[in-house]
Amino acid sequence: MKSFRMKALAVAVLGLAGVGSAVAACPTISNHTGNATPGGGGAWTSQTVGGGGFMDIITPGLAGTNCALAVNIGTSPVSNVKALVSDTSPQNEPRYRARFYFNISALTLTAANFQAEMFNAFANTAPGTFNTDEVKIFLIGGGSPALRFKVADATQSSGFKTITAPLPSATTPGHYYVEFDLTSGAGSGAVSGVTCNACTAGAAGCFRYWVTAEGTASSDSSPTGTCSLSNAGWSGVKQANLGLYGTTALFRANNASAAANLVIDEFDSRRQTFIGQ
Numbered sequence: 001m002k003s004f005r006m007k008a009l010a011v012a013v014l015g016l017a018g019v020g021s022a023v024a025a026c027p028t029i030s031n032h033t034g035n036a037t038p039g040g041g042g043a044w045t046s047q048t049v050g051g052g053g054f055m056d057i058i059t060p061g062l063a064g065t066n067c068a069l070a071v072n073i074g075t076s077p078v079s080n081v082k083a084l085v086s087d088t089s090p091q092n093e094p095r096y097r098a099r100f101y102f103n104i105s106a107l108t109l110t111a112a113n114f115q116a117e118m119f120n121a122f123a124n125t126a127p128g129t130f131n132t133d134e135v136k137i138f139l140i141g142g143g144s145p146a147l148r149f150k151v152a153d154a155t156q157s158s159g160f161k162t163i164t165a166p167l168p169s170a171t172t173p174g175h176y177y178v179e180f181d182l183t184s185g186a187g188s189g190a191v192s193g194v195t196c197n198a199c200t201a202g203a204a205g206c207f208r209y210w211v212t213a214e215g216t217a218s219s220d221s222s223p224t225g226t227c228s229l230s231n232a233g234w235s236g237v238k239q240a241n242l243g244l245y246g247t248t249a250l251f252r253a254n255n256a257s258a259a260a261n262l263v264i265d266e267f268d269s270r271r272q273t274f275i276g277q
């Protein structure tokens with residue numbers, strides 16, 4: 001029987017400050033600008049940094065931890081700039097839950113076309129000509145910055161259902177928490193249009209998500225939103241990537257600075273149990 005928990009990656013050290021784990025010394029990154037295995041200081045499977053991107057460990061971390069992972073696009077980014085870490089511990093998971101904290105206070109996100117992908121979880125195979133990505137999370141700028149989820153759904157011509165969740169006001173500006181719960185199957189409420197019909201925890205073809213300010217209480221029974229999907233044709237999550245990549249030209253033009261960090265901490269992935277803040 002599979003464990004409920006796949007991996008907890010706080011910053012880049014396994015169990016740095018997670019529940020039931022000892023606080024460890026903060027790691028170092030020996031290769032800030034290139035590819036490496038393992039990655040992100042040690043606990044990630046690998047890291048990929050190129051096109052002007054950069055990553056480092058900074059202190060303090062988010063949510064009371066000692067340190068966090070900071071990624072940026074550097075001072076002279078090119079169109080394929082990236083700075084990300086990868087986790088290959090998932091094993092074609094039909095149900096996959098993930099949570100992480102992030103801080104965007106150093107980024108310029110003043111317009112809707114200032115966008116960057118910061119997470120994706122993908123499968124080995126997808127139906128037809130669809131992409132193998134099962135969940136993608138983007139930072140979207142504007143007067144009210146948002147997260148945009150693209151979730152695999154065979155009812156859509158693009159292969160994705162698109163969900164936009166505005167970022168709420170935060171006591172500590174720019175500090176947030178995101179979690180999602182994805183279950184494969186043919187959702188009873190899946191539709192071909194833009195509407196997201198409700199679904200319940202563990203139901204076939206269900207995507208639930210939480211987007212809150214850091215430190216705000218959350219519970220499994222009160223997600224920010226839900227969306228019934230038809231995603232049975234995807235083979236299940238096998239890898240997750242986290243960082244900065246897939247940036248728009250205006251995001252690059254306005255965040256080309258060594259100080260424009262996306263800060264990430266406390267990544268945790270599980271099969272069934274709610275993670276929370």
